[in-house]
Amino acid sequence: DAKTTQPTSMDCAEGRAANLPCNHSTISGNEYVYWYRQIHSQGPQYIIHGLKNNETNEMASLIITEDRKSSTLILPHATLRDTAVYYCIVRASGTYKYIFGTGTRLKVLA
């Protein structure tokens, strides 16, 4: 399974864009990049996923580098409710498991 590397923690000012990086240098060609987040005491919540192209939905944007070795999750206008642990996951090739790492603890500051 491809491994991901994320910073342990980040701070972001409320109303500013939060850019969360993820390295996945051993990703295979058919593996997708998924992002989930976990707000304190809740189950993880799906945010977005992508393969090659950049993706955007109502929650966030996902920017994947051309070589696919890294990606960035962008929350365009962070709010206090975006404070959570953000997990970058590469879906195991040919299987279905989500292998969760330790994620990035994002704190949005008022």
Added chain:
Amino acid sequence: GAGVSQSPSNKVTEKGKDVELRCDPISGHTALYWYRQSLGQGLEFLIYFQGNSAPDKSGLPSDRFSAERTGGSVSTLTIQRTQQEDSAVYLCASSLDRQNTEAFFGQGTRLTVV
């Protein structure tokens, strides 16, 4: 309900007792996952069910852990002879199928073994 439902939300049990944790997935979802999360840690995969296929039990930590899914819907995770290290939040998730669709997680069952 609209989401994944887990029960009980909290369970305190004595060391050595057996416990059963229940998961009601979203209707129509054929894929079902169990994870556990120890305090301050990430999620640890336990088991995966997909339709009528044999489950992937590769994440179960010991033979004290078992799970079943009846009728392709409700799932029960059973822990026999509980130990203090089993204390964790047990999370269930479901998705439409195994192909690149999002997984929806329940709120979890917090298990405390005393």
